[in-house]
Amino acid sequence: MSRLVVVSNRVAPVKQPRPGSQGGLAVGILAALRDRGGIWFGWNGNISEQSAQKPSIVSAGRLTYATVDLNQTDYDEYYFGFANRSLWPLFHYRLDLSEFNRRDYEGYRRTNRLFASRLRPLLEPDDLIWVHDYHLIPMAEELRNTGCEQRLGFFLHIPWPTPQVLLALPQHRQIVRAMCTYDVVGFQTESDRKAFCSYILEEAGGLIGDNGLVRAFGRTVKTGVFPIGIDTETVTRFAASAVDSRTTQRLKSSLGGGDLLIGVDRLDYSKGLTQRLEAFEHLLEAYPEHRGHIVMLQIAPPSRSDVPEYQQIQRELEAVAGRVNGRYAEFDWVPTRYLNKGFNRRTLCGFFRTSKVGFVTPLRDGMNLVAKEYVAAQDPKDPGVLVLSRFAGAANELPEALIVNPFDTEGVAEALQHALTMSLEERRERWQAMYDQLCRHDITAWRESFIEVLTRAPYSTRQGLPN
Numbered sequence: 001m002s003r004l005v006v007v008s009n010r011v012a013p014v015k016q017p018r019p020g021s022q023g024g025l026a027v028g029i030l031a032a033l034r035d036r037g038g039i040w041f042g043w044n045g046n047i048s049e050q051s052a053q054k055p056s057i058v059s060a061g062r063l064t065y066a067t068v069d070l071n072q073t074d075y076d077e078y079y080f081g082f083a084n085r086s087l088w089p090l091f092h093y094r095l096d097l098s099e100f101n102r103r104d105y106e107g108y109r110r111t112n113r114l115f116a117s118r119l120r121p122l123l124e125p126d127d128l129i130w131v132h133d134y135h136l137i138p139m140a141e142e143l144r145n146t147g148c149e150q151r152l153g154f155f156l157h158i159p160w161p162t163p164q165v166l167l168a169l170p171q172h173r174q175i176v177r178a179m180c181t182y183d184v185v186g187f188q189t190e191s192d193r194k195a196f197c198s199y200i201l202e203e204a205g206g207l208i209g210d211n212g213l214v215r216a217f218g219r220t221v222k223t224g225v226f227p228i229g230i231d232t233e234t235v236t237r238f239a240a241s242a243v244d245s246r247t248t249q250r251l252k253s254s255l256g257g258g259d260l261l262i263g264v265d266r267l268d269y270s271k272g273l274t275q276r277l278e279a280f281e282h283l284l285e286a287y288p289e290h291r292g293h294i295v296m297l298q299i300a301p302p303s304r305s306d307v308p309e310y311q312q313i314q315r316e317l318e319a320v321a322g323r324v325n326g327r328y329a330e331f332d333w334v335p336t337r338y339l340n341k342g343f344n345r346r347t348l349c350g351f352f353r354t355s356k357v358g359f360v361t362p363l364r365d366g367m368n369l370v371a372k373e374y375v376a377a378q379d380p381k382d383p384g385v386l387v388l389s390r391f392a393g394a395a396n397e398l399p400e401a402l403i404v405n406p407f408d409t410e411g412v413a414e415a416l417q418h419a420l421t422m423s424l425e426e427r428r429e430r431w432q433a434m435y436d437q438l439c440r441h442d443i444t445a446w447r448e449s450f451i452e453v454l455t456r457a458p459y460s461t462r463q464g465l466p467n
């Protein structure tokens with residue numbers, strides 16, 4: 001079996017974390033690496049004088065962590081600049097927040113080149129290399145430039161925008177050409193894949209063949225849809241065991257018998273948090289019977305807080321939460337609880353199970369794992385209802401959720417009312433269909449399906465494309 005080499009911007013901490021504190025993706029990737037043996041390569045989160053000097057190597061059984069530092073300039077241009085102020089907003093359809101400059105793009109390329117040069121000596125001929133996410137789109141090109149001939153796959157965790165949006169990026173052509181250097185590129189949804197193929201046809205003069213094969217820039221690349229899953233069994237187990245925990249019990253007793261709505265997100269403008277609180281406010285206005293009973297718990301730990309747009313969203317959210325509470329709170333009841341901190345996974349699972357509604361309304365999201373975790377954490381005998389944005393990738397797989405348009409405040413409030421008054425029979429029916437889906441397509445199925453397609457690379461023009 002070939003070794004697996006995973007490359008991602010950040011590498012999960014090498015030290016064994018507390019049980020329940022590690023994210024599902026890290027758990028899934030670690031399981032694959034332990035299974036096959038391999039390397040996890042990326043930035044360790046440190047900023048030092050020199051970028052990506054010799055990687056620091058830590059071995060744990062058949063798994064090797066190889067991590068590098070970044071210097072301040074590379075951090076500013078590659079991570080803070082091009083990745084998080086150009087690509088992230090643009091790929092989430094926020095042209096208004098996207099900033100483009102050549103210096104950041106050069107820094108992005110330079111850092112990818114540096115990573116490739118540090119990874120190259122660690123590779124063996126039969127390795128499968130799996131690169132993750134928008135920070136590292138040029139990795140394949142840079143690795144090929146060093147003479148690397150190994151199979152190279154890429155998975156994009158965030159949406160791929162339609163050509164009309166992508167064209168705003170001055171380096172759109174270079175970015176798409178870099179994508180075409182991989183043997184396999186994976187997307188979260190069919191619409192992301194289609195958007196990529198539209199660019200290939202309309203802007204790159206390329207060809208689209210059968211079975212997701214694409215030919216452009218003199219290369220053949222296999223495109224595929226691999227919706228990421230969660231560790232369903234673990235979430236279900238955590239939730240069942242967390243219901244009796246002291247924390248969950250404290251949460252329950254604080255509700256005084258009222259219903260709980262829950263939102264859990266990184267504090268990010270793509271997650272639609274302001275619109276979500278406004279829809280909740282509208283629920284209280286339009287359906288006064290909930291006043292004095294219902295509570296909305298929004299957990300949103302700050303992320304990327306050195307980026308000004310993230311400081312702005314934090315201020316905005318504080319203002320809306322304050323307004324809703326100011327307008328409706330009573331001396332013995334406060335409608336919104338807005339928390340700026342993270343919780344370990346087991347505790348979150350207990351919170352999900354206690355909540356009558358999982359309120360997941362991003363304006364744009366590659367997948368959204370919280371939606372899936374909420375469903376997996378429910379009590380099968382008395383499940384809650386998922387209210388889910390149509391703009392989350394997860395909506396494709398979970399059509400039994402109440403699917404909403406997060407921009408439609410009144411429509412979302414109506415969906416909340418439907419969720420809060422839904423019969424037990426309907427709740428069970430909807431939940432069962434979603435849960436079955438999450439069991440069939442969990443994180444293990446996700447990584448295995450990607451690795452299987454990558455193993456069969458390289459793909460050539462003979463396989464379903466005109467010459």
Ligand code: ADQ
Nearest residue numbers: 157228264265266299301341342343365366367368369370
């Ligand atoms: P994210 O944008 O980070 O991921 P998401 O898919 O929701 O979004 O994953 C967040 C994870 O962090 C979940 O597992 C969640 O439980 C956890 N989390 C969030 N807030 C937390 C808190 N306060 N405390 C503890 N844990 C918390 C990107 C893309 C998504 C895509 C994923 C995976 O933007 O669209 O689903 O990658 O591909």
